Amino acid sequence: GRGKECYNHTGNRRFRITIDMSLQKYAEAETKLQKSLIVMSIVDMFRSNSPLGGGFVRQDRSSGLWYEIGDEAAREKVGQTIRETLVQQDPEKRAKKRIKRALNKARKAQKKPSLLDDSAVSESESSSSSCRPIHPLAKAGPTYTEADEMLAAIPPQLVLESSRDWFKPKAQCESDTS
Structure with a gap:
């Protein structure tokens, strides 16, 4: 989601901290497989620590309801966030x-x-x-x-x-x- 409320949500704050903790390992990974394994481990960690097993959700624009996204979309979200964060941190x-x-x-x-x-x-x-x-x-x-x-x-x-x-x-x- 967008906006201050989503940005400050506990789950999103944990997500950003987890990404920050994984940046060095991801940056040092030499192969695409190693990077994929790092991304999958982050997705698995959030899925296993989520009270309902979801960990990654998206809001339906028409109904306003939140729904769980699949593993592929979650991996894309994690990978994209890592890449964007790496770019932001390196002048x-x-x-x-x-x-x-x-x-x-x-x-x-x-x-x-x-x-x-x-x-x-x-x-x-x-x-x-x-x-x-x-x-x-x-x-x-x-x-x-x-x-x-x-x-x-x-x-x-x-x-x-x-x-x-x-x-x-x-x-x-x-x-x-x-």
Whole structure:
């Protein structure tokens, strides 16, 4: 649930404390199986310590009633909470995530079609260049320069080589004459 009441519920407070206690072990786990076992142990602990055996509930929006969720949804909740908490506690990961969001925004902006479609381009314009006109007021995400600056802010050991190529501009229209 959301809101102050749910956040301060005893079960949710215990959940956050348990997650905090498991973070180090999860971060040190080397395989996906090890991480899955940590997540499953947390789910099992809450299920066994719950008075009714549930431990993980969700509220039905229409009726307002609470119902128990299955093991798969509980594992997803625990795993997601651990990953989010790890990112929140590590300033480098937070910065990397912020930059990744900006880069994804730039990538999406590059994929958006221009405001003028192909039918608006005259024959003489289309024969002289394969580029489509872009409206001067069209708002895009970060420019390539801004994306490069964001990448430069990431510590080098965190940057994958392939990620440096994400936003390299395609060949300019003028150089496409070959």
